[in-house]
Amino acid sequence: MKLGRLNHIGVVTPSIEASIAFWRDTMGAEVIREPFDLPAQGVRVCFVDTPLGAAGGSGGPQIELIEPLGEASPIHGFLAKNPAGGQHHLCFEVPDIHAAKAWFEGQGKKVLGEPRIGAHGTLIFFVHPKDMGGVLTEIMETPKDAH
Template identity: 70%
Template sequence: MKLGRLNHIGVATPSIADSIRYYREVMGATEITEPFDLPEQGVKVCFVSTPGETGVNEALHSALNGTQIELIEPLNSESPIAGFLAKNPAGGQHHLCYEVPDIAAARAWFEGLGKRILGSTRIGAHGTPIFFLHPKDMMGQLTEIMETPKAGH
């Protein structure tokens, strides 16, 4: 198992609409997907694309290109994000997401290390399999592991 590309940083928000405005008006974002519901996870999400780095070597440029901010709003009070927002009413960084080529192999790797996996492997917002690792086993950071999206996703 090897650390994969940082795919996105999850940011919980009480209002995706307000957050989209912020990323457009304050941060100058131009590529933001339309928000969509993930009812099985109890959230509404959208992705803010960040430009890749320029003026760095080709390998580093490739690794940094396409990192996104995932804006996450709860669909209801049962959503795991609702609990996060109860503690952090303004929202904030929720998780980091890393890509791996094989989700089953990654899950077995982390299980072999004794890391606590939260729930089953499921399909995430990018349409690929994901799972989450407990923050207490990951230097205090909720960590999402996702299978690298195939071309066209």
């Protein structure tokens, strides 16, 4: 397996609306997608586009803003420990999610659950931070219409 494209950086927030204002007003983000709920994962998400490389333009990695949908949300505990929110995970693309899962497991890495549909509508899974240099890592199958 090879390292794929960095798709997004997940950032947990207590308020997507406040985070949108920060990314727009402080960071100068020009493209902020409409927030939407993912009830199956217990979260509300919003993607902020970043420019691609030094030449600018869109197409760079996104910032995924993640807000819990109630106390049962899996990120509720993260906010309890980090009330202001913060970086939650990195997400890398792979061409074949099932091959990637088998590869990580073959390396002795702890895969957290089975592949499931993520916020981009493609299959994802997470690898435990203890096996990834301290960083929760999301592995995402490259969207068929991407790049």
